[in-house]
Ligand code: SF4
């Protein structure tokens with residue numbers, strides 16, 4: 001192989017050098033699209049955890065009225081309100097960004113193939129998708145804040 | 157020094173003052189009987205405005221430590237040999253000027269998601285296997301037996317060519333596979349490089365292997381593992397935009413494209 005400084009061929013490859021969970025979950029270095037990917041995974045896991053917790057919470061109705069009231073009281077705390085606001089944010093982001101992803105996965109808004117010109121800005125990472133990502137984040141933040149205002153009694 | 161022979165404007169061009177950067181080279185030799193543990197060798201290298209990361213590594217190889225293992229050939233972003241992590245991001249060493257990194261320390265490591273052969277050299281068997289797996293050639297009317305013969309050559313309009321020519325620029329450097337978050341945890345994933353090539357042939361009006369190719373990528377470690385993070389397209393040094401190819405390909409599978 002011209003110019004190769006490596007001893008031997010590739011057959012002797014050793015350490016697998018996979019990025020692993022750290023490589024998958026690190027949102028840095030690849031722009032807002034990678035941050036959106038990370039938020040999507042995080043919010044998906046968060047919503048799954050909330051779903052399980054919600055089933056547990058509502059199952060308390062089987063303990064009768066007293067049991068139900070007792071459970072509700074634990075959610076009517078500052079921590080409970082903040083947690084719910086986070087859930088609202090996750091839900092809104094996951095939905096809005098999910099719509100963007102579904103459209104993208106169908107080949108919509110990813111641009112048309114064309115001879116690329118240097119410096120090769122990828123069309124699939126164009127303004128339409130960036131706007132979609134930023135809007136999802138803003139919507140999620142706004143919904144969380146509205147939720148907090150309602151739960152803390154600022155809005156009726 | 158006399159500037160005899162230089163054109164007037166060239167003679168007047170200010171030569172950038174050279175500076176020194178710290179080059180950290182990842183070192184490991186899995187074949188080493190002593191266990192081949194990993195470390196970094198650190199070197200001070202002089203750089204000019206035009207010095208590439210590959211130039212700097214070769215400087216170290218020539219003057220300081222000839223045992224540094226690095227793979228390269230064309231030195232002009234054409235052969236796809238010199239991919240590596242440069243300050244944490246997959247790039248071609250021959251296509252990355254140290255000046256553009258804007259850092260006083262340059263760290264070079266083997267690309268992630270590829271097995272390490274030695275130092276900066278990684279094994280490409282999986283990449284090539286996945287590439288071959290998607291039948292990267294125009295399938296003739298006779299089926300999957302191979303590329304069409306001369307008798308089957310079909311004319312193509314410029315518009316038909318435009319639909320895939322961008323994807324023909326792939327140099328199989330593997331940067332996209334290294335940046336992909338799915339590849340980080342799923343070594344069986346077919347990967348953005350091969351999927352982009354699947355699109356390149358599926359979109360080719362001369363190709364008769366579309367159904368077969370779509371079937372190949374429509375499996376558990378196939379196209380559906382892509383979550384459109386887009387990192388592959390951001391690191392591609394040839395403007396291939398694998399993320400676009402993959403989403404367009406999915407359009408065929410979902411019936412949105414004909
Ligand atoms: S698609 Fe781009 S980054 Fe990926 S192997 Fe081809 S040239 Fe390299």
Ligand code: FES
Nearest residue numbers: 230231236238250
């Ligand atoms: S040496 Fe050929 S791509 Fe860098």
